Amino acid sequence: MVAIAAISSSGRDKPASNPRLGLFVYILASAAVIGGFLFGYDTSVVSAAMLYMPDAPGLKPMDTVWQEVLVSISPGMAAVGSLMSGTSSDYIGRRKVILGASAIFTLGALVCAASVNKIMLLIGRILLGIAIGFASMIVPVYLGETAPTHIRGMLVSAFALMISFGQVVANVTGGAFSYIDPYNVGWRLMFAFAAVPSLIQFVCFIFLPETPRWLYENGFEEETREVLEKVYNGDKEWVEYEMAEIIAFNEDQAKENAQNQHSGPVIWRILKTPHVLKACFIGSMLQAFQQLAGINTILYYTADIIRSSGISNNHTTIWISVGLSVCNFIGPFIPMSLIEKVGRRILFLFSCGLVVLSLIFIGVAFLLVNHDSAATFPANQYTGNFNSSYPDAKGCFPRNCDFCVTTDACGFCHDANTKQGYCLPASSDDPEVFSSTGSCTSTNGSISNNFKWEKYYCDTRFTLLPIIACGVYLLTFSSGFTSLPWVLNSEFYPMWARSTCVSISTTSNWVFNLIIALTYLSLTQVIGKYGAFWLYAGLTVIAFVFILFLVPETKGYSIEEVEMLFMNKKQRREAETRRRETVTEVRSRMNSTVSFGGQQVHKY
């Protein structure tokens, strides 16, 4: 992809030095990125709460179908919420959608915390899902449209950093609240905790402004200038420059609109505008690739992965999970501090390449664990009270321990000394303790001979390897892949298409998130854990090539200029000519001044 020289919409020269910003823009950004925190917190806290909810009074009995529905309804509804938020943020404004999202989030958190039955909990989870869908789409758009160009990438990266921070806090609070009567009170506190930041965000946004670009597009010229004054800390030169850019760009768009006689829904216009369609496709693919790299399998199944690498103690598992989520939290500081220096592409390619290597490393680690795990006895040596006609018995037959414990219905029954054993169907009443047939069945509540039953765990010399590999993966993923799809999507689109395209690409993120999370366990049963991670590595190699050839560098371009990067030469020439004409008109208008409130001000 070729780079273009910066084409200022207004034809003005950019002020020579960056503006000296005040506190305002940082307060505004901090309040906005709370949306990222809520996103991360909500997607993670449910795993801790789920340890207790199935046995909580009022929620019992909760079978696996209910559990799966309660966990996956929020990402599912987030996909719907992010799709809805595009149109609504065009009509009512970005700020009101943020207000709506934080209000719905607060309500959802309180409904979950106060649930007296499963239906109420389900309603709470639906509200939370809609709210995070709204937040995940609108916060990057809000920051992209408000932030000064030279810190735009950094501020949107802070949104991604807050997602990871929300995930760490969810792990820690999940652990902490599990000490406070977890079946009656603890799980409720886990949900209620999130109502505090969402309420803070709601209150902040009562006072914070709408984005200058939305304001101007919707006819609020004076308000646009007022917001720019605050964002640029009264720096006149920058306020004039940005104001001129916004005006010229809007006029240019109006002209283009009239020339091409666009009418009907925005999506129709996107389909008929090749360079915007291309940007929207690239943006959506980046979000899809982010999920196809398997980030959420590692985050959602951390406990399973730790157990299956040979750790059998629950407390150790919890603390290793916290350690891993810290790796995921440290990484985003790298793009935040480097993005405005080295640019988006280098960081993205660097992180993507390292993610491929660490996925291969995870696969190798799981392969070693698999090869090192104990063998099963040949089929003709299955003895004891083994009944091969028992349901599931055949599916559990000729595998080693690792294959056996990866299969949902089976467990490994082994000689406590020699370690060799049988892969048997797990008991339906007590799957973690007994098999349903064979040498590990319950005899008066215990296993009668020298055998031991393992549902998740295989003894291995490589215990630490998959855990180290996951830590390395989380560090490399979060040092670029976590942030860049969000940053680039907040920059790629012209104003008229921005909210629709960001909502499409955000929906792509949620849909692929769901697909990967729902298929991981079945995938490991078909191609093994190592096979699943190598598949993700293969998909990430495709992502690398995709980024290399199709993603432009957006660093340093104003949000109005980025659109040009997706045009071919002819389209760019036409757009440049039209913009030049607009510039001449705008310049002549901007040179005239009128008296306003006793002061001489520009006439726009």
Ligand SMILES: O[C@H]1[C@H](O)[C@@H](O)[C@H](O)[C@@H](O)[C@H]1O
């Ligand atoms: O950028 C975020 C981040 O990487 C999160 O850790 C992950 O859970 C999300 O799905 C992703 O979109």
